[in-house]
Amino acid sequence: MKWTIEKAYNQMNIRDYLQQICGISRRILISAKSEGGEILLNGKQETVRKLLHTGDLLEVNLPPEEVSKWLVPEAIDLSIIYEDEALLVINKPAGMATLPSPKHKSGTVANAVISYYEKIGNPNTFHVVTRLDRDTSGLILIAKDRLTHSLLAKSQKQFTIQRKYQAIVEGSMKQLSGTVNEPIGRKQGSIVEREVTPAGKDAITHYNVFFAWEKYSFVEITLETGRTHQIRVHFSHINHPLAGDDLYGGKLQVIKRQALHCHELVFPHPYTNELLAFRAELPDDMNKVIQEFKGNS
Numbered sequence: 001m002k003w004t005i006e007k008a009y010n011q012m013n014i015r016d017y018l019q020q021i022c023g024i025s026r027r028i029l030i031s032a033k034s035e036g037g038e039i040l041l042n043g044k045q046e047t048v049r050k051l052l053h054t055g056d057l058l059e060v061n062l063p064p065e066e067v068s069k070w071l072v073p074e075a076i077d078l079s080i081i082y083e084d085e086a087l088l089v090i091n092k093p094a095g096m097a098t099l100p101s102p103k104h105k106s107g108t109v110a111n112a113v114i115s116y117y118e119k120i121g122n123p124n125t126f127h128v129v130t131r132l133d134r135d136t137s138g139l140i141l142i143a144k145d146r147l148t149h150s151l152l153a154k155s156q157k158q159f160t161i162q163r164k165y166q167a168i169v170e171g172s173m174k175q176l177s178g179t180v181n182e183p184i185g186r187k188q189g190s191i192v193e194r195e196v197t198p199a200g201k202d203a204i205t206h207y208n209v210f211f212a213w214e215k216y217s218f219v220e221i222t223l224e225t226g227r228t229h230q231i232r233v234h235f236s237h238i239n240h241p242l243a244g245d246d247l248y249g250g251k252l253q254v255i256k257r258q259a260l261h262c263h264e265l266v267f268p269h270p271y272t273n274e275l276l277a278f279r280a281e282l283p284d285d286m287n288k289v290i291q292e293f294k295g296n297s
Contacts, residue, residue: 001147001271005056014039014058015048022271023154027154028062028147036063062147064123073115073128081139081278086271087129087152088113091280094257098131098140098221100252105158113142128164128236129156130265133229135244138165138262151270156226160266164280165221165231166210167239168259168289170250173209173217180205180234184227192227193247196237205234213293216243216254231260243289254289261286 011018018024029048031037034235038045040059041052052058079091090109100111110126117124127149129141129213141161143149155161187193187199194200204224211218217240221231229248235241236248243250245258266277 002057002059004051004270005054005058007054009052009286010054012052013048013143014041014050014052017052017058018048018060023149023151024060025150026148028261031062031146032060036059048085052270060147062145065116065125065146067202070100070105071110071114072106072244073118074111076107076112078109078116078236079110081280082276086144086148086269088144089265089276089278090140090142092132092136092137092140094137094283094285097134098128099126103128104134107141109140113217116204117144129153130161130262132262133258135257135262136260136262137280137286138260139265139278139280140165140262141265141267148270152267153216155267155270159224161263163223163264165223166254166261166263166286167219167221167231167235168286169217169219169235170215170241170243171217171240172212172214173219173240174212176212178207179214180207181219182237184230184233194233196233201225203234205230211290211293215290218290218293232258254292255285257285259286 018029031038035084038061041050042057047239053094081091082089092109097108100108112127122144124145127143129152131138132138143152181204182196183200184194184203185197187195202225206222208220212221223230232242232245232248241248241250243259244252244255246252261282264279268275
């Protein structure tokens, strides 16, 4: 990654600039210094004690990353919404897992991205920042290297990465906006299911109702926290499970997967701080259900 030094940081040393201004962790800095990476100042390798001057070009190159032997490249088409040298934004279809698992060892976003990296010459492994469940569609943010991933992970903890979801839920929601603030934890005896439980972690979900019909509602959802299955668990808890989400009480009458789509992603770029915003249209299966409801209302 590259930075042009601004006047405010004149005479600051490289170590302080990278850690204090760029937010680079000590672990990443060690990798750049002594594990095969390099720190370049105006094209010349320097130590972290070197002082910076206004207009200098500082560059950090990390060593190539080891890709797990279990992560096999697969030539699967990706819907790439945005790409630069640091990151990818992908519109994931429903039915595609983000990462391989014992049940889904291939055909995942990770398999497809590693194959894509081979084509473009990116020597790094897969770093997902905002993952989605297998049957949830929509926008995913992926870092192209571990430095970018560490910076975006920090943004996530500071809640500067914002996602909005659209969902079809069962029942006609009478309250047009609201918040579900209930702790979520792993359901006893299950490695997959979560539930609202006093022993769980804080979880906050905000929603607005777009349309409410007799048996279903179309809602937009914003998360204040990011617990596993948070939206699915919270809406099941308030007796409005997601349509198609049979794991949490939803029926399969109108759609065969949980009707959940991440349609908006907004975040500051980790290097330029430019605010990036992306949207993904509602997928065909969910849109078809909405149009049928509208036509019958």
